[in-house]
Structures are given as structure tokens and as C-alpha cells.
Amino acid sequence: MRDIPHPDPDQLQLPAILHALSDPVRLHIVASLGEIEEVACGGLEVGVSKSTLSHHLKVLRDAGLTWTRTVGVQRLVSLRRDDLESRFPGLLSCVLSHTDEHEADGRLIAGL
Amino acid sequence: MRDIPHPDPDQLQLPAILHALSDPVRLHIVASLGEIEEVACGGLEVGVSKSTLSHHLKVLRDAGLTWTRTVGVQRLVSLRRDDLESRFPGLLSCVLSHTDEHEADGRLIAGL
Numbered sequence: 312m313r314d315i316p317h318p319d320p321d322q323l324q325l326p327a328i329l330h331a332l333s334d335p336v337r338l339h340i341v342a343s344l345g346e347i348e349e350v351a352c353g354g355l356e357v358g359v360s361k362s363t364l365s366h367h368l369k370v371l372r373d374a375g376l377t378w379t380r381t382v383g384v385q386r387l388v389s390l391r392r393d394d395l396e397s398r399f400p401g402l403l404s405c406v407l408s409h410t411d412e413h414e415a416d417g418r419l420i421a422g423l
Numbered sequence: 424m425r426d427i428p429h430p431d432p433d434q435l436q437l438p439a440i441l442h443a444l445s446d447p448v449r450l451h452i453v454a455s456l457g458e459i460e461e462v463a464c465g466g467l468e469v470g471v472s473k474s475t476l477s478h479h480l481k482v483l484r485d486a487g488l489t490w491t492r493t494v495g496v497q498r499l500v501s502l503r504r505d506d507l508e509s510r511f512p513g514l515l516s517c518v519l520s521h522t523d524e525h526e527a528d529g530r531l532i533a534g535l
Contacts, residue, residue, distance in 0.1 A: 325521050330445035335438050405517040409437050 315372070315379050315386075320394040323375040328399065331374035332406055337367050341376060341390065342410040345403075349389040352379075376403075427484070427491050427498075432506040435487035440511065443486035444518055449479050453488060453502065454522040457515075461501040464491075488515075 332338055336357050344350065357364060368388060371377045376395065379388045395403045444450055448469050456462065469476060480500060483489040488507065491500050507515045 325518075326445050326447050326450055329441045329450075329518070333438050333442035333445050338438055338441075399521045401517055402521060405513055406437075406441070409511045409514060 314381055317372060317378065318375045320375070320398055323394065323398045325399065327374040328376065328395075328402070331370050331376050334367065334370075336363075337371055338406075338410055340367060340371065341403075342407055344377065344388065344390045345407050349387050352386045352388055355388075426493055429484060429490065430487045432487070432510055435506065435510045437511065439486040440488065440507075440514070443482050443488050446479065446482075448475075449483055450518075450522055452479060452483065453515075454519055456489065456500065456502045457519050461499045464498045464500055467500075 332341060336359055339357055340355060343355070352364065352368060355364060357367075359367070368377065368379060368386075372379050372388075375391060375398075377388050378391055379386055381387075390403075392403070444453060448471055451469055452467060455467070464476065464480060467476060469479075471479070480489065480491060480498075484491050484500075487503060487510075489500050490503055491498055493499075502515075504515070
């Protein structure tokens with residue numbers, strides 16, 4: 312999982328976490344990842360271009376919200392639940408509990 | 424309190440709230456306001472210029488995190504606790520519970 316740079320757990324910072332969650336598309340992605348274990352980046356349906364999606368996924372990864380790992384030609388992304396819960400207990404679940412009204416346009420993971 | 428534009432409670436949006444909280448200075452301000460009822464803007468000691476402070480206060484106000492009212496020549500600012508709690512129950516207290524380590528440089532309200 313170290314082929315792509317990720318911050319260590321003790322490097323996670325609250326402002327960066329909140330910034331990563333402050334964009335509707337990124338909030339959508341995190342809310343969707345909250346329902347599954349891991350998804351191929353290509354399976355995320357967020358209505359933005361591939362390059363824009365890559366940018367959002369990098370912001371989430373750099374803030375420490377997600378893991379991204381490469382398997383073959385695919386990139387798989389998942390939430391860093393344990394690290395986030397350890398560093399900021401309750402924060403992620405609290406934010407996600409308020410995302411329902413922002414998810415009105417449906418699930419974002421293809422096939423779910 | 425209507426001499427300065429503020430969003431109505433039902434206009435508060437989660438991404439805007441999180442964006443407003445994603446800056447260390449604004450997070451500092453909100454954490455400090457969490458300890459008091461109301462403070463004159465001039466009483467906020469956040470180590471930034473007056474114009475930068477005005478910008479941060481506008482971002483907080485526009486997101487619906489704070490009230491700003493004019494009394495004489497002073498602007499007084501306070502948290503919109505009730506509106507925030509009604510719209511996003513538990514969110515503010517959850518975020519503020521994690522700000523302690525980001526408040527290591529001390530209180531920001533002059534005289535407290």
C-alpha cells in the first residue's frame with residue numbers, strides 16, 4: 312500500500328480533513344466509501360471528468376481520509392476508518408450522518 | 424442583527440460549514456467563540472492583519488457559523504449555536520472537541 316504516498320496516522324490534521332470534506336464531490340465520495348470496503352476508482356460515479364476525479368482522490372488521500380492501492384492496472388480506494396477514528400474519534404461518523412440530504416441524487420458506486 | 428447579511432438557518436450547507444472550519448485561523452476563532460457568548464471583533468487575537476481577520480469573519484458569517492452585529496462603532500461576533508445544532512446536530516461540538524491540540528498556542532480572546 313506504500314507505492315502511493317500517504318500521510319502517517321500522526322500526521323493527520325483537522326483543518327486538512329475538514330478541507331477535504333468541504334467539497335460536495337469529495338463528500339459524496341467519502342459517504343459512498345462509507346458503505347463499502349474498497350472500490351476501483353473507475354467504479355466511482357461522481358459526474359466529473361477522470362482528471363477531476365483523480366484530483367479529488369488525491370486531496371482525500373493527502374488529507375489521510377483514504378487509502379489508494381494499485382492492483383494490476385486498477386487503483387482501489389478505501390476509507391482509512393481506523394486511523395481516522397483513532398486520531399479524531401467520532402468525527403467521520405458525525406459528518407457522514409449529515410450527508411444524507413446531499414446524497415439525494417443517489418448512490419455513486421456503480422452497481423450498488 | 425439584520426444590518427449585515429446572514430444566511431437563513433435552512434440555507435446552511437454542510438460543505439460550506441466544513442470549508443469555513445477548514446482553515447486553522449477560522450477554526451481557532453470558532454473554538455474561542457465556543458467559550459464565550461459574544462466578542463468585539465477587535466478583541467479577537469489571531470495573529471493576522473485586520474483585513475485578513477475581516478475576510479475570515481465574513482467566511483464564517485456567510486457559511487452560517489457566526490452572527491455579526493453592529494453596536495455603535497463596534498462589530499460583535501458570536502456563534503450561531505442554536506441554528507447549527509438544529510441544522511447539523513452534534514457537528515459543531517464534535518469538531519470543537521478535536522481542536523484542543525490546534526489551540527496549543529493559547530486562548531485567542533484578549534483578556535480571557
